[in-house]
Amino acid sequence: MLTAITGINWGDEGKGRMVDLLSRDYDIVARYQGGDNAGHTVKNERGKFVLNLIPSGILRPEVVCVMGGGMVIDPHHLEGEIDTLRSQGIEITPANLKISDRATITMPFHVDQDGLEEARLSKTGAQFGSTKRGIAYTYGDKFMKKTLRMGDLLHMDEGVRKRLATIVESKNLTMEKIYGQKPVSLDEMWAWCQHYAEVFAPFICNVGDFLAKADDAGKKIMFEAQLGALRDIDFGIYPYTSSSNTIGAYAPIGAGIPGRKLDLSVGIMKAYSSCVGEGPFTAELAMTEEEKDVLREHGHEYGAATGRPRRVGPFDVVASRYGVQCQGCDELALTLLDVLDYMEEVPVVTHYELTDGTVTDVFPMGKTLDDAKPVVEKLPGWNCDITGVRHFEDLPKAAQDYVLYIEKAVGCKIKYISVGPEREACIVRD
Template identity: 35%
Template sequence: MKKNIVILGTQWGDEGKGKIVDYLSKKSSYVVRYHGGHNAGHTLVVNTKKIILHLIPSGLLHTNVIGIISNGVVISISELIKEIEMLKKNSFIINKRLFISQSAALILPFHIAMDVAREKKLGINAIGTTGRGIGPAYEDKIARRSLRIGDLKNEKQLSIKLKKIVNYYNDQLVYIYKHEPFNYKVILKDLLKAKNIIDDMIADTTIMLHNAIKNQKTIIFEGAQGSLLDIDHGTYPYVTSSNSTIGGVITGTGVGPKNLNYILGVTKSYSTRVGNGPFPTEVFNSIDDYLTKKGNEFGSTTGRKRRTGWLDGVALRYSVKLNSLSALCITKLDVLDGLKEIKICTAYQDINTLKIYSSLSFFNLTNIKPIYETYPGWMENTSGVQNIEDLPNAARHYIKCIEKIAKVPVHIISTGPDRNDTILIKNIFL
């Protein structure tokens, strides 16, 4: 039996990972967020009720699950508390079920101010961040000046460290970006107030996970963003500030690679991207209008319209290799129901040399055009279908073609936003 399962995105995020984590969590004991911050948004629909989570692991909606926010995550305590209160209002009991790594770095108000100020100054050359302070918080982590969750336990040391880092940011924000200075005493007061709310949630989560593995508990590791946004392996510089590929699980939790038994890559049946950066299969015509409306392609974190395009098989193959994927989960298959024909990019062509590329290199994406294979649409309703045999023949053929292009099997298909709108082709726990 597979005990430890990784679920991560293969595209530029927004693949529907949260729903899949939620769907599979009923058979797990722990669900772990291992990187990113509240720039991620996982939208779940449970009994027609929409729940949007940004920091708290999606599996916590099941009463049998313990949720862990591990050391690889950067945490805005104010946003975390908002989520905790939201779940309580929706009758989800999280007492003694949510734990936060003492080593997780904090996102503080000056990080957000710096993020926004930099993007504004860049103008048309902006990265397209969510403006949540994620990048500056990770910068502090690498520069070894972060405040971490565990620092909240010692008020005296917290005050000394906070004053030092506030002065560091005020020097830049005031003199370079003409921003009002931050008062460290105000921030300290807010942190101490928040600490009283989350104090009993702070733990050594690495030890918790090692004990869970020792006791043969089932663990799901929940990725945020997508592989093509990875700081090392994505479409740099239009990427996030953490490792959203498989390596982020190991560094972000302290769990070694031999304890990862199965890696599921989640991909939409088409492609989307939020923010700036290369997007080879992007469409701008009526297909964009259709996918945006039918797929409700607006960011759950920022509300921004997502850019849309056909499924990029070249990028998908790259993600399969990069993450050593065991299998794929295809989401939003039902969005394609109304299309007479559907395309998948299977190669790139250099517009200058006419050379054909079947593998991905981020250094030539600005000079290529996609080469497509076209498939017939099914023009039938697949929304809510739960058995593979009930899909139209053309839809099943499309899935088979994705398997052939990606060179890994499809084990799960999502046919709608509700947790039950799912086709399980293979029990991945076996």
């Protein structure tokens, strides 16, 4: 069985928390895209964990985790992430973590270039809100065929060094002549690669073969996405997107088994809206600054990868329905419903008003989205603590009505409802 766990909105929907919960029923959890530019925060009986590259399934000893070929991997960050997890008592070995030999390496100069370009753009207010982790520049060089892959670390011979020399020579044209920086040192980059070849050689393998054999043997495989549908490079709020395909249809491809098809798509969305980074975010216009500050504090809305305050707003029906359609969802998980416990009334963005006065429930793009204004409906709040509730029928009626309203509005069944950060703080609807 192949299942994709994907984000419906702008990212930060609580996917890591749901992967941690649902992975109890799976043998393998595989990441299929992205890098360390977003984080999954998971809290369970073993502690609080922040994961940037490693799949959230690593917190279950019986689960094998896979980092797929569609990912871009910064070995320096990965080494630190592994060290941190080990210090928290999480065992990580080549038996439970497998890294695709096809995954692209994020080099130090990719990170440097990301920071330099964002600084240049910030002078004119045109920055993208990059996390400055080098993701876009790694993917860009990948498609220009000017990168190394993790599998190259298994063959650190003269041929790989020559390829690296060509890459460095090309990169220095940019670093020196455009940004006025010191040239990248080939010797330093070669030594950097040699170090991580020693660290990660035991973990690097043909994960496509591993996953195909596991699927043939009837193993249950979960694909874990980073970010959400609205950050997809093709279907998201371009150019304020990630640099990879975050939608579930790409999961088997990015993981390493492109000939296989999904059996189940589970979409994750918050009970309200949140967003890190630049770009159009209509929902935030539906609240005052004071209201957003209160919601942010109740939801602890700060980026797991960057610590940046997230932009927040009410649940956005227009954006969420679009995300559900992009992800081809069979069922949904609604996270952080308990964050809304304090509200007397719960606002919901039901439509967008366009500059010509048209009101639409179809998610627009480009200039139309930039200028859209929210149309808001207010629903009754429940104004009480629901963190101890474990059955849908035990929720206050206003909370039940809110869930059913969203379910009908986005056109997909909500099966899971999280009412707290712990594993057990989740309602499962039959």
